[in-house]
Amino acid sequence: MDISLFLAQAFGIYFVVMGLVMFRRNTISMIISSFAENRALKFFAGVFILILGIILVLVHNIWEGPAWQVVITVFAWLTFIKGIFYLLVPQNIYMGLVRALNKSNVFLVGGIVAVVIGVWLASIGFGY
Numbered sequence: 001m002d003i004s005l006f007l008a009q010a011f012g013i014y015f016v017v018m019g020l021v022m023f024r025r026n027t028i029s030m031i032i033s034s035f036a037e038n039r040a041l042k043f044f045a046g047v048f049i050l051i052l053g054i055i056l057v058l059v060h061n062i063w064e065g066p067a068w069q070v071v072i073t074v075f076a077w078l079t080f081i082k083g084i085f086y087l088l089v090p091q092n093i094y095m096g097l098v099r100a101l102n103k104s105n106v107f108l109v110g111g112i113v114a115v116v117i118g119v120w121l122a123s124i125g126f127g128y
Helices: 003-022 025-037 039-059 067-088 091-101 104-125
Strands: none
Touching: 003 025, 003 067, 003 104, 025 039, 025 091, 025 104, 039 067, 067 104
């Protein structure tokens, strides 16, 4: 199977599921607040996300071709950057961003966008 189709399937399923999870706004808000305050958990998540991002960037760094392949590359790079962000951004800056974005309307809009992107990528990946 082509790596781009595989990643379209994986990212598609991930975005649909996480988009639906974001509709549970109160639960997600509490989880994000708890995660943000736990520096050790944030560190280990950063290490894991960084490794995943490195792997994604190394296997899928396609900047030409169909838009969906470029979108997958953008998500690969964003994963890599997120890992670096968790590891290097000072706690006070990180907490400020969490406070600014940990809002009910952000989760609603983010959930809708994630589901739409997820369905689009999954439909490409699974050939619907």
